[in-house]
Amino acid sequence: MNLNVSDLAISRGGLPVLEGLSFVLEPGRALILRGPNGIGKTTLLRTLAGLQPPLSGRIEGAEERIAYAAHSDGIKPTLTVTENLRFWASVFGTRDIAPALDAFALNDLADRFAGNLSAGQKRRLGLARLLVTGRPVWILDEPTVSLDRDAVALFADAVRAHLGQGGSALIATHIDLGLAAEVLEVGTFKAAPPPLEDFDGGFL
Numbered sequence: 001m002n003l004n005v006s007d008l009a010i011s012r013g014g015l016p017v018l019e020g021l022s023f024v025l026e027p028g029r030a031l032i033l034r035g036p037n038g039i040g041k042t043t044l045l046r047t048l049a050g051l052q053p054p055l056s057g058r059i060e061g062a063e064e065r066i067a068y069a070a071h072s073d074g075i076k077p078t079l080t081v082t083e084n085l086r087f088w089a090s091v092f093g094t095r096d097i098a099p100a101l102d103a104f105a106l107n108d109l110a111d112r113f114a115g116n117l118s119a120g121q122k123r124r125l126g127l128a129r130l131l132v133t134g135r136p137v138w139i140l141d142e143p144t145v146s147l148d149r150d151a152v153a154l155f156a157d158a159v160r161a162h163l164g165q166g167g168s169a170l171i172a173t174h175i176d177l178g179l180a181a182e183v184l185e186v187g188t189f190k191a192a193p194p195p196l197e198d199f200d201g202g203f204l
């Protein structure tokens with residue numbers, strides 16, 4: 001099933017950010033979001049994840065199918081790595097956390113409290129959560145922040161495996177992940193600034 005986005009307009013803090021955005025994300029495909037800081041990539045991902053409504057347009061194929069990895073990784077610091085993954089598995093109605101531990105090289109850290117992990121280790125745990133969701137559409141906001149080169153490679157491998165199993169991924173990133181993916185330049189869809197209600201006042 002595709003994720004279909006048609007003529008989407010979105011806002012943040014009451015101001016329009018992007019408009020006229022349309023794309024299709026097919027099973028087995030990855031789409032990389034590119035664009036300068038502040039253009040609206042996070043706002044777009046938040047909207048697709050259902051955290052805020054669009055101004056207008058249509059999003060089809062998102063319901064109950066999206067796993068969202070945001071800037072904040074949402075790990076529970078007083079639970080161990082294993083307990084975190086088991087917690088998320090129970091939330092999403094899945095059982096097997098072993099592939100997630102393996103994919104992100106977390107076995108040696110399995111009994112450590114998540115709050116005591118390094119930034120990159122926490123990020124690996126946050127990304128491992130994707131695997132226990134069982135959800136097919138991964139929405140990822142700068143997923144490689146804090147990751148070293150080996151961990152970036154692990155992440156790219158996990159995405160490739162996910163695509164190979166018929167999943168899809170929409171990834172906002174400033175780095176080259178080495179994935180066979182299309183690139184969507186978000187800046188093309190920058191919204192026009194709202195008209196000034198008080199035109200003269202705008203100069204004062």
Ligand SMILES: Nc1ncnc2c1ncn2[C@@H]1O[C@H](COP(=O)(O)OP(=O)(O)OP(=O)(O)O)[C@@H](O)[C@H]1O
Nearest residue numbers: 012013014017035036037038039040041042043044
């Ligand atoms: N909580 C907020 N309240 C109001 N405005 C916000 C908020 N967060 C972001 N913005 C503004 O919304 C616009 C879009 O921000 P967004 O975070 O979507 O950009 P981005 O493309 O993801 O940027 P970056 O590459 O820096 O992560 C920016 O002008 C930003 O300043």
